[in-house]
Amino acid sequence: MRYRTDYSATLLASPPDVIEIAGWRLHYQAYSTRQRDTRAPVLLLGGAFQSFRSFAAEVDELLGEHPVILLDLPSQGGNLQLAPELDLEQLADLIAAFAEQLQLPALMPVGLSYGSALAALFAARHPRRCARLLLAGITAFGRPGARRMLEEGLALLEEGRLGEFAQGALTGLLNPLHLQETGVSPVFRKALLRQIQRLTPLEVERYRQNSLRLLAFTGFDSHPQCPTLVLAGEHDHFTQPWEHAHFAAACGMAECAVIHQADHLAQFERREACAALYRPFLCERPLPARSSGSTRLHAGQLLNLEKRCEPRRTPRQQHAVLLHDEGQRWAVELSELGFFGGRLQGDLPADLPQRGWRLSHGDLPEQHLIPLRHDEQGLAFVFAHSDAAASQALAERFHPAPQPAAACA
Template structure:
């Protein structure tokens, strides 16, 4: 590997180097203080809607102690090559091929969101090539609610309903109930919404392929053996802290830290808190129990973390109507209601369609609803949260005077 030695942030927008393995193009940028550097490099793997430019601060800071490589696999980041036939496991194996062809020492991957699944699989399948592993936004367990939201997003894309798709995607990434805690500026949220609304056809296809890979993933056959640090935003409702903890519990050398006042984009919302953990972990130092902006969770607490990202309560107005796009409707009673979903019971049809439902409550706009689980006790559901005004009205009813008006704009 020959590293670039003169880093500045503008290079992240420039033409990457390309390594081809079995016809697949791997795009990368590699920086270090000297052209030939035998130290373990940090490998940055981003999530959906992220590019090399997203990591300008991380590269600048990490370069003080490590070589840094940014890698876009096919259909990821700025890499436009489509790869519908490749699974998550096969993409992880391409990282191993990258290491072997460039004769790199063992890597220290930092995987974020979608990139966390790739980084974790690489570490588990190729332990000889992974020295340390840092993950945030674990996105590979298939929690029923998260799966239904991903599936609904793909359906909306197929139907060309980009505004609704973008609204749902942003709500997943940025928890609307905690925007004041996470410090997300209205201009950032609106910019992200516009970015997603304006995805090109090739970007939509890449998102579809990556989502289908996650939905097809059956889980880890084995887990990373190397030292592993898992970071969870305390308000992350899309990949929840308990999911991070469950993954960490399967790794024999893992540590888990909660990032305060952060959600799914913890590394951007609370950059300093995350960065304060990066360097000691990558250097092999013991992490403090408490640090500025984070708390290390003791292992004995990992499997007892709360599995609900919000409290569910019986609403004051429990009577409602459940209407289907076919024109049929059924009276129902709400047992529990929250911003992200709830539970109801009623005399519903045996074969419940998966789409086309709206919940009608007095004083609220109709809310798109996705059935999750039906049993003798009733129906559990999640809200699609694809309609801005309806989502805002729901939030104001459940959490009055806590949600800024821009949360669902």
């Protein structure tokens, strides 16, 4: 590997280097303080809606201690090659083939959101090629609520309802109940919403294929055994802290930390709190016993975090009406209600359609909902949050209280 030594943030927008492996094109940029560098490189793998430019601050900081490689696999980031036939495991194997072709030493992958699944699979499937592993925003997608939200997003895209899809995706990435704590500005929120709303047909297809890969993923046959650091945003509802902790518990040598006042984009919202942990970790130094902005979880906590992140209350007015797009109406009683979902009871048909539901409750705008479980305890559901005005009205109904470092389905 020959590294570039002239790094500047503007270069991240320049055309990448490209290598071809078995017909698949891999885009990358590689930087170091020396052209020939035998140290373990940090490999940056981003999530949906991220490009090399998203990592400008990280590259600038990491280059003082490590070579840095940014990689876009087919259908990732700026790599426009579609790859519908490749599953997550095969994409992870492409990372190993990339390392072999360029004769790289053992890598230190940093996987964020969608990239976390690829990084973790690479580490588990190719342990000799992975020295250390850093993950944030674990996307194993075993939680029913997350899977149904992802399926709803795909259905909206299929129907051409890009605006509603964008609103639901934004609510998943940026928890509206904690915008003040996470420091997400209205300008950034609007910019991200516009970015999602303006996806081209090719970008929509790439998102669809990537989402289908996640939905088809049946779970890890084995977990990484190398030193691993897992970072979870305190208010991340999309990939929840307890899921991060469970993943860490299954790894051979994992530490897990909850980043305060952050949600799914913890790496970008709380850069210094994250850096205070990943800097020593990547340099093979002990993590600080105490670190401002985060809480390290001890082994006994990993499988015992609370799985409910939001208050679910019994509303004063329990009467509500459940409506379906085909015209049916049912009088129901709300036993639990929160911003992200709830539970209701009513004389409902046994076989409920998966889509087309709305909840009318009090003076709130009608809320689009997605059924999860229908049993003797009633109907558990999540809100789709595809209507901006309805979501805003619901958010104003709930005032965040101090929450445990965990989340709910």
